Amino acid sequence: MADLLDLTVAEAAAKIAAGEISADEYGAAWRAAAAGDELNAYLWTADGADALETDWNGDGESAPAGEGDATPYGSNAPAPAASGPLAGIPIAIKDIFTTQGIPTTAGSRILEGYRPPYTASAVRRLTAAGAHVLGKTNMDEFAMGSSNENSAYGPVLNPWDRGRVPGGSSGGSAAAVAGGLAPAALGTDTGGSIRQPASLCGIVGLKPTYGAISRFGMIAFASSLDQCGPFTRDVTDAALLLGVLQGKDPLDSTSVGIEGGIALPTREDLAGLRFGVPRELGEATLDAGVRAVFEATVARIEELGGQIVEITLPHAEHGISAYYVIAPAEASSNLARFDGVRYGLREAGDEDLIEMYERTRSEGFGAEVKRRIMLGTYALSSGYYDAYYGQAQKVRTRIAQDFDTAFAEVDFVITPTSPSVAFGLGAKTDDPLAMYLNDFFTVPMSLAGIPAIALPAGLAAPEDGGAGAPQLPVGFQIAAPAFAEQKLLDAAHALEGALGFAAAVGDALPWKGGARA
Amino acid sequence: MPDTALEAVIGLEIHVQLSTRTKMFCGCELSFGDDPNVHTCPICLAHPGVLPVPNEEAIRYALKIGMALGCEIAPRSIFHRKNYFYPDNPKAYQISQYDIPICGAGKLGDIRITRAHLEEDAAKSIHLGDSGRIHGSGASLVDFNRGGTPLVEIVTEPDLRGAAEAAEWARLLRETVRQLGVSDVNMEEGSLRVDANVSVRPAGSTELGTKTELKNMNSFRFLQRGIEAELERQRELLGAGGTVEQETLHFDPASGELTSLRSKEEAHDYRYFPEPDLVAIAPTEALLAEARDSLPELPAARTARYEAELGLDEAQARLLAGDPEQAGYFEAVVAAVGEGAEPRVVANWVTGELTAALRASEDAERPEPGVLADLIGAVASKQVSHAGGKQVLAILVADRDADVAEVVEREGLAQMGGDDGELAGIVAAAIAGDPAAAEQIRSGNGKAIGAIVGAVMRETGGRADGGEVNRLIREQLGL
Numbered sequence: 001m002a003d004l005l006d007l008t009v010a011e012a013a014a015k016i017a018a019g020e021i022s023a024d025e026y027g028a029a030w031r032a033a034a035a036g037d038e039l040n041a042y043l044w045t046a047d048g049a050d051a052l053e054t055d056w057n058g059d060g061e062s063a064p065a066g067e068g069d070a071t072p073y074g075s076n077a078p079a080p081a082a083s084g085p086l087a088g089i090p091i092a093i094k095d096i097f098t099t100q101g102i103p104t105t106a107g108s109r110i111l112e113g114y115r116p117p118y119t120a121s122a123v124r125r126l127t128a129a130g131a132h133v134l135g136k137t138n139m140d141e142f143a144m145g146s147s148n149e150n151s152a153y154g155p156v157l158n159p160w161d162r163g164r165v166p167g168g169s170s171g172g173s174a175a176a177v178a179g180g181l182a183p184a185a186l187g188t189d190t191g192g193s194i195r196q197p198a199s200l201c202g203i204v205g206l207k208p209t210y211g212a213i214s215r216f217g218m219i220a221f222a223s224s225l226d227q228c229g230p231f232t233r234d235v236t237d238a239a240l241l242l243g244v245l246q247g248k249d250p251l252d253s254t255s256v257g258i259e260g261g262i263a264l265p266t267r268e269d270l271a272g273l274r275f276g277v278p279r280e281l282g283e284a285t286l287d288a289g290v291r292a293v294f295e296a297t298v299a300r301i302e303e304l305g306g307q308i309v310e311i312t313l314p315h316a317e318h319g320i321s322a323y324y325v326i327a328p329a330e331a332s333s334n335l336a337r338f339d340g341v342r343y344g345l346r347e348a349g350d351e352d353l354i355e356m357y358e359r360t361r362s363e364g365f366g367a368e369v370k371r372r373i374m375l376g377t378y379a380l381s382s383g384y385y386d387a388y389y390g391q392a393q394k395v396r397t398r399i400a401q402d403f404d405t406a407f408a409e410v411d412f413v414i415t416p417t418s419p420s421v422a423f424g425l426g427a428k429t430d431d432p433l434a435m436y437l438n439d440f441f442t443v444p445m446s447l448a449g450i451p452a453i454a455l456p457a458g459l460a461a462p463e464d465g466g467a468g469a470p471q472l473p474v475g476f477q478i479a480a481p482a483f484a485e486q487k488l489l490d491a492a493h494a495l496e497g498a499l500g501f502a503a504a505v506g507d508a509l510p511w512k513g514g515a516r517a
Numbered sequence: 518m519p520d521t522a523l524e525a526v527i528g529l530e531i532h533v534q535l536s537t538r539t540k541m542f543c544g545c546e547l548s549f550g551d552d553p554n555v556h557t558c559p560i561c562l563a564h565p566g567v568l569p570v571p572n573e574e575a576i577r578y579a580l581k582i583g584m585a586l587g588c589e590i591a592p593r594s595i596f597h598r599k600n601y602f603y604p605d606n607p608k609a610y611q612i613s614q615y616d617i618p619i620c621g622a623g624k625l626g627d628i629r630i631t632r633a634h635l636e637e638d639a640a641k642s643i644h645l646g647d648s649g650r651i652h653g654s655g656a657s658l659v660d661f662n663r664g665g666t667p668l669v670e671i672v673t674e675p676d677l678r679g680a681a682e683a684a685e686w687a688r689l690l691r692e693t694v695r696q697l698g699v700s701d702v703n704m705e706e707g708s709l710r711v712d713a714n715v716s717v718r719p720a721g722s723t724e725l726g727t728k729t730e731l732k733n734m735n736s737f738r739f740l741q742r743g744i745e746a747e748l749e750r751q752r753e754l755l756g757a758g759g760t761v762e763q764e765t766l767h768f769d770p771a772s773g774e775l776t777s778l779r780s781k782e783e784a785h786d787y788r789y790f791p792e793p794d795l796v797a798i799a800p801t802e803a804l805l806a807e808a809r810d811s812l813p814e815l816p817a818a819r820t821a822r823y824e825a826e827l828g829l830d831e832a833q834a835r836l837l838a839g840d841p842e843q844a845g846y847f848e849a850v851v852a853a854v855g856e857g858a859e860p861r862v863v864a865n866w867v868t869g870e871l872t873a874a875l876r877a878s879e880d881a882e883r884p885e886p887g888v889l890a891d892l893i894g895a896v897a898s899k900q901v902s903h904a905g906g907k908q909v910l911a912i913l914v915a916d917r918d919a920d921v922a923e924v925v926e927r928e929g930l931a932q933m934g935g936d937d938g939e940l941a942g943i944v945a946a947a948i949a950g951d952p953a954a955a956e957q958i959r960s961g962n963g964k965a966i967g968a969i970v971g972a973v974m975r976e977t978g979g980r981a982d983g984g985e986v987n988r989l990i991r992e993q994l995g996l
Contacts, residue, residue, distance in 0.1 A: 096566075097566070098564070098565060098566045104565070106565065111565065114565070116559070116564060116565065116566070117559050117564060118559045118564070118567075120566060215568060216566065216567070216568050217566040217567070218566055219565040219566045220565075220566065220794075222793075223793035223794050224793035250570065251568060251570060252568050252570075253568065253569070253570050253571065253794065253795050253796055254568075254793075254794065254795075254796060329790060330790075330793060332600075332788075333598050333600050333609070333610050333788070333790070336600060336602065336608070336609030336610065337563045337565070337607060337608050337609050338565075339602060339604075339609060341604045341607070341659070342562055342563070342564075342607060343564065353604070353651070353657075357602055377788065380600070380788035380789075380790055381786055381788060382786045382788070385788075385789075385790070389790060
């Protein structure tokens with residue numbers, strides 16, 4: 001059993017296709033693992049009782065008994081294709097993606113019990129390639145957060161240290177993969193929501209170029225920034241999933257896909273490639289252990305033949321400020337549809353319509369969501385628009401230009417993914433600004449719309465851990481020009497091989513039993 | 518006291534529902550009068566996660582409207598979100614256009630167009646209760662069938678100077694849009710909705726007074742009455758030393774009353790910002806050419822051409838131009854008549870006698886243009902009298918195979934000329950038969966001539982030419 005769960009997605013898919021392992025046994029093993037979730041990573045799993053109680057067609061009745069047995073994934077889950085590059089592979093899906101008939105909450109009370117009438121395009125692409133929906137993963141409410149403590153359904157625990165956060169907002173997806181509860185997971189990244197939790201959980205997280213993957217069915221947080229991407233144990237699996245997920249979708253006007261598709265990476269060296277290190281990194285607030293792992297990784301790049309070049313991103317330091325105007329502004333509009341009229345929570349108003357709106361939204365949204373709705377509403381208000389939203393868009397343009405200038409000289413820009421390793425539960429919940437700074441290294445790429453990958457690069461002792469605290473994973477971020485995902489994955493593959501993170505950690509890896517029952 | 522020296526300043530905002538097959542941002546079919554909520558999907562119900570995809574046909578239609586109104590077409594226009602909460606607005610924002618509309622400045626007739634832009638219609642709220650309004654209603658229902666219907670909103674400059682002028686111009690706009698084939702433009706069904714911005718100012722002033730916005734005028738008559746009522750109200754208010762407050766007014770056609778919907782203080786802050794889910798509309802040359810080539814000759818252009826080239830008066834030209842099918846027939850008759858008659862005479866026949874003849878019977882059909890041309894030619898050359906011509910026409914509209922010469926022959930309608938003495942004899946007999954009338958004519962009562970003319974017409978069975986009969990009576994009475 002454990003052997004099955006030790007396989008990467010690419011290895012398992014190859015063995016299933018070759019008939020070496022049984023897809024049913026493989027799927028059953030993962031469903032059993034997911035059912036043993038002690039991290040609060042899942043909000044819904046295919047084997048949960050809920051699966052067979054699902055009112056899959058909205059007629060007020062559950063699926064007929066027996067029908068659910070025919071497909072162990074629940075009769076309601078999108079039926080996986082019999083063949084394809086992911087045939088037989090179960091994948092955990094962040095609860096921000098709509099799944100027809102399967103509860104979809106986006107981590108919010110306002111959508112408690114909501115079962116969407118349709119399935120997100122990204123999930124359909126996975127099932128069309130033969131994958132199954134293994135479960136829906138916990139997340140910060142409407143993807144707003146960096147610790148997964150903003151979920152209405154409780155925090156997710158970091159599989160490396162259950163007293164610590166997994167990062168956010170895709171904390172459930174990251175913890176599920178790192179904790180051996182899923183072979184791979186789907187997440188979304190608006191300002192770092194894939195890369196930061198991947199970093200804090202010691203796995204690979206890829207945020208593709210804006211437009212590479214359809215956003216249809218991804219519950220919108222900040223529409224101009226949101227992008228879907230995979231969590232995997234290694235770079236090869238990330239490439240495999242991206243190849244399936246990317247593509248132009250007629251249901252998303254902003255989707256374009258990646259020309260030429262994505263091939264599995266094989267590159268082993270970095271000869272001839274130039275890596276830009278932002279000069280501004282020198283002054284950045286950064287844990288010493290994180291800086292040490294970053295510097296060691298830079299040295300490893302040079303050993304592989306890569307050239308390190310100092311570049312400058314003069315406007316990147318304003319990224320957080322611009323992001324926390326643009327993202328809340330868009331969110332204030334995107335979340336206005338949760339009004340209690342058509343679906344989800346409704347708290348009746350005794351007096352009038354306005355009271356119904358106020359009570360529904362007061363009860364349904366958590367504190368961070370309300371904070372951002374208010375920030376965003378203010379930023380878009382008449383008389384303030386130019387000073388806030390307009391100005392933030394100008395900063396965004398400057399940041400994108402900074403990257404354009406840098407990419408004229410280098411192939412990639414490299415930074416740490418997060419300023420620290422995983423922090424303790426509750427450590428930053430009272431200080432939103434400190435929480436926002438978690439995204440310092442990831443937000444500029446989001447604003448520029450460019451792809452970036454987070455790789456586990458080493459371990460460091462947490463600064464808040466005291467003597468003898470266990471070491472925690474440190475992420476390394478590589479960013480590339482728009483739609484240069486293939487080149488990015490190739491380089492990341494070479495570096496991953498040289499770093500040998502998984503081999504070095506060995507049996508201490510949580511997915512090798514650390515968190516698995 | 519109403520101050521009548523105050524000049525009316527009126528601008529219109531017109532919403533045109535496009536008659537595309539599907540909605541603006543999803544694949545649901547457009548409908549009218551179907552059961553509630555049958556034309557809906559996750560997208561137009563604004564379920565979480567959905568995205569809009571623009572309807573290409575609606576963009577084509579908007580381009581046609583823009584070109585018909587002489588608007589500058591934006592090489593790159595964008596959508597904005599207009600944010601407000603209401604149950605008939607399921608996303609809580611309407612996707613509309615704001616500072617860069619697809620169609621910029623233009624002109625129709627003498628009235629300048631500010632802009633024309635694409636947007637989506639709201640759903641329909643039904644408030645249960647006596648008033649039909651949300652206040653005092655026990656419950657409200659929403660029908661999302663209409664939600665997401667493509668709209669083009671056309672905004673004019675405040676160039677109109679009176680209620681009648683505004684209604685007249687709105688009719689021209691409706692006819693123009695109707696001829697483009699892009700909308701049903703039915704005011705009662707709401708596929709054409711006209712709101713008016715009304716203000717007054719001292720005549721000769723170039724400054725604008727405070728305006729009010731009038732809504733819910735669902736016919737041209739109500740549009741005119743609503744504006745008239747509001748102009749009256751404003752003139753009275755200012756005449757009494759008061760001031761006009763900026764507000765939105767609801768017109769009640771039953772009572773003719775205007776009631777305030779909301780004042781400036783209550784105005785929404787729509788928090789417009791560029792719609793991040795959509796890319797810019799950048800029409801290709803081919804798309805522009807396609808729209809341009811598909812434009813018919815529109816009423817304003819056709820009216821001008823008929824006046825300039827065919828010598829029609831404006832009213833006649835506009836009447837024909839307002840009905841392209843009739844105008845096409847008219848032009849075919851003009852061509853067939855050639856030198857045989859003036860176009861204005863043909864226009865009189867087509868809009869007058871022919872229309873009357875067609876109305877007389879349900880089975881009546883237009884004769885072939887060449888046949889009507891034969892008849893008009895025969896009347897113009899006095900082979901048939903005008904009255905006789907109408908008799909021939911009555912037969913032609915009932916019998917598509919009839920031939921003008923044959924009908925004239927068969928019915929004995931060949932006009933009596935003045936040269937063979939026959940008509941002169943009949944006139945003499947008629948004068949002799951009504952000496953009293955003859956005396957009155959001699960003593961200067963011109964109207965009395967009708968009695969003698971009538972007698973001649975009865976005697977000749979309408980074959981006599983009225984002008985010739987008049988001439989002969991006067992000649993014989995020595996006048």
